[in-house]
Amino acid sequence: MSLDTYPAFPVWMGDIQSRTEAALGRALPAAESIPARLHTAMRYSTLGGGKRVRPLLVFAAGEITGAHPDTLAAAACAVECIHVYSLVHDDMPCMDDDVLRRGRATCHIEFDEPTALLVGDSLQSLAFELLARAPHTEAARQLEMVRLLAHASGSCGMAGGQAIDLASVGKTLSQAELELMHALKTGALIRAAVMLGALAGSALSTAEHDALDRFAKRAGLLFQVVDDILDCTASTATLGKTAGKDAAADKPTYVSLLGLEGAKSFAAALEAEALDCLAGFGDRSRRLLELTAFIAHRQF
Amino acid sequence: MSLDTYPAFPVWMGDIQSRTEAALGRALPAAESIPARLHTAMRYSTLGGGKRVRPLLVFAAGEITGAHPDTLAAAACAVECIHVYSLVHDDMPCMDDDVLRRGRATCHIEFDEPTALLVGDSLQSLAFELLARAPHTEAARQLEMVRLLAHASGSCGMAGGQAIDLASVGKTLSQAELELMHALKTGALIRAAVMLGALAGSALSTAEHDALDRFAKRAGLLFQVVDDILDCTASTATLGKTAGKDAAADKPTYVSLLGLEGAKSFAAALEAEALDCLAGFGDRSRRLLELTAFIAHRQF
Numbered sequence: 001m002s003l004d005t006y007p008a009f010p011v012w013m014g015d016i017q018s019r020t021e022a023a024l025g026r027a028l029p030a031a032e033s034i035p036a037r038l039h040t041a042m043r044y045s046t047l048g049g050g051k052r053v054r055p056l057l058v059f060a061a062g063e064i065t066g067a068h069p070d071t072l073a074a075a076a077c078a079v080e081c082i083h084v085y086s087l088v089h090d091d092m093p094c095m096d097d098d099v100l101r102r103g104r105a106t107c108h109i110e111f112d113e114p115t116a117l118l119v120g121d122s123l124q125s126l127a128f129e130l131l132a133r134a135p136h137t138e139a140a141r142q143l144e145m146v147r148l149l150a151h152a153s154g155s156c157g158m159a160g161g162q163a164i165d166l167a168s169v170g171k172t173l174s175q176a177e178l179e180l181m182h183a184l185k186t187g188a189l190i191r192a193a194v195m196l197g198a199l200a201g202s203a204l205s206t207a208e209h210d211a212l213d214r215f216a217k218r219a220g221l222l223f224q225v226v227d228d229i230l231d232c233t234a235s236t237a238t239l240g241k242t243a244g245k246d247a248a249a250d251k252p253t254y255v256s257l258l259g260l261e262g263a264k265s266f267a268a269a270l271e272a273e274a275l276d277c278l279a280g281f282g283d284r285s286r287r288l289l290e291l292t293a294f295i296a297h298r299q300f
Numbered sequence: 301m302s303l304d305t306y307p308a309f310p311v312w313m314g315d316i317q318s319r320t321e322a323a324l325g326r327a328l329p330a331a332e333s334i335p336a337r338l339h340t341a342m343r344y345s346t347l348g349g350g351k352r353v354r355p356l357l358v359f360a361a362g363e364i365t366g367a368h369p370d371t372l373a374a375a376a377c378a379v380e381c382i383h384v385y386s387l388v389h390d391d392m393p394c395m396d397d398d399v400l401r402r403g404r405a406t407c408h409i410e411f412d413e414p415t416a417l418l419v420g421d422s423l424q425s426l427a428f429e430l431l432a433r434a435p436h437t438e439a440a441r442q443l444e445m446v447r448l449l450a451h452a453s454g455s456c457g458m459a460g461g462q463a464i465d466l467a468s469v470g471k472t473l474s475q476a477e478l479e480l481m482h483a484l485k486t487g488a489l490i491r492a493a494v495m496l497g498a499l500a501g502s503a504l505s506t507a508e509h510d511a512l513d514r515f516a517k518r519a520g521l522l523f524q525v526v527d528d529i530l531d532c533t534a535s536t537a538t539l540g541k542t543a544g545k546d547a548a549a550d551k552p553t554y555v556s557l558l559g560l561e562g563a564k565s566f567a568a569a570l571e572a573e574a575l576d577c578l579a580g581f582g583d584r585s586r587r588l589l590e591l592t593a594f595i596a597h598r599q600f
Contacts, residue, residue: 029456035464092417095414118463125453132443139443146429154421156333159425
């Protein structure tokens with residue numbers, strides 16, 4: 001594709017976000033199908049909001065391996081279902097007890113606690129069903145994608161990071177401990193999004209796979225550091241979720257550890273390292289480069 | 301195998317239960333691995349108890365298609381992880397708020413609520429990881445198994461049945477409504493266990509598949525009817541979980557709908573129907589026959 005016809009990043013981003021929204025809309029059971037309250041709540045929590053950072057990463061990484069857009073849409077929906085399930089469960093009273101998410105009442109506030117629990121549980125099941133139904137890919141590849149997403153979601157990935165986070169409240173963590181926590185809590189799923197996108201297409205060489213994995217780890221950490229900065233600098237209205245809650249909950253963050261300026265310098269260094277990992281991919285990694293810059297400099 | 305060397309049912313059952321326990325012990329992360337509290341709680345909730353009815357069904361159905369025992373062990377662990385995750389979440393204060401399970405304190409009592417939430421979430425992820433790693437099977441078969449278990453677990457299966465159950469408290473349901481609820485809540489996973497066991501081996505003809513599926517639906521319903529009978533006739537000590545809690549919670553059961561004798565007659569009819577579905581399989585279905593009788597006549 002010539003540079004002239006290559007859509008600008010904001011156009012591409014808007015297109016992927018629309019595609020993801022539409023694909024999720026089709027993937028989720030109809031609101032009126034039995035049990036209607038559960039299905040209504042699943043759609044409420046999943047549709048109509050969110051930056052769709054993980055789906056964007058899936059599609060951007062898919063450009064590297066020339067993956068089919070329908071395979072990428074399935075992978076993007078799967079990883080977003082896992083992300084949304086984690087938000088719904090994290091917002092519950094026994095966890096962060098939050099009332100605002102994506103500018104709206106959280107699931108247990110809009111519906112009720114048992115429904116929120118079942119929404120999260122059901123979204124996780126749906127994620128694996130969608131991945132196992134992804135079209136235009138080989139069965140062995142798809143199984144690898146299921147293994148990757150399952151491992152990234154579980155006790156040695158995202159849910160494990162949550163557990164470390166819970167145990168860390170009120171404690172002073174070192175940067176190494178904080179990085180381990182976030183490498184699991186946020187990083188594992190960000191990394192999975194990148195690797196799922198790549199797995200959806202043709203095979204990478206070992207060197208390429210390793211370079212992409214190094215990129216994905218840095219991108220995950222970068223996303224978290226920027227989140228911590230925004231949690232302390234942006235308003236609740238801008239974020240669409242409660243601002244300043246990490247500090248209020250006495251949770252360790254990169255800002256509490258490094259100070260605001262230190263956290264910003266760390267983010268800049270991570271961005272440079274992440275971009276450096278993509279050097280060998282040439283123009284195929286253009287969307288990932290642009291997306292990394294977007295993640296680093298977003299204001300919400 | 302001659303009848304002389306064919307182990308008696310209780311011997312076979314004990315063997316499968318031991319194998320399942322050992323396989324789960326290997327599949328679960330070590331208790332001391334980070335995050336240790338989460339992994340300890342996952343092991344506490346999963347190991348050392350339970351009748352392992354679903355793993356028994358997986359292995360019994362696997363005899364019909366000559367499945368490899370290691371494939372069956374992976375499928376058995378996966379379906380048991382889904383079952384245990386559902387118990388851990390169902391016992392939480394926002395759901396059934398129960399303190400006793402398998403003769404021990406429930407997960408959120410022994411640990412805490414956030415840990416119980418993450419234990420359930422992590423066990424679900426682990427289930428799909430185990431299934432996607434099952435050995436001695438074809439990738440396309442494995443994907444079919446992932447789809448089957450994911451669908452049976454989610455909002456159109458087990459979790460959906462939970463949602464209907466929640467909505468039914470204090471209401472009078474018809475037998476058709478009660479059967480729909482249990483077909484999802486308990487039946488979907490029982491059925492998945494049978495079909496996963498069969499999928500782990502050689503292919504069934506369409507007629508055989510349909511006969512096994514009819515069996516599996518009746519076995520799932522039978523299991524629930526017997527559960528309702530035991531909930532009203534057995535003691536908490538015998539059950540290892542709080543007895544009489546459905547009646548106390550004003551939940552509709554087969555006993556409340558049909559009376560105790562009516563429920564017993566219904567169970568006997570279901571048992572006969574289930575056994576009838578197996579007629580075409582000959583000696584290959586011997587374990588499923590024995591297991592059905594066990595499910596129908598168990599005292600705990």
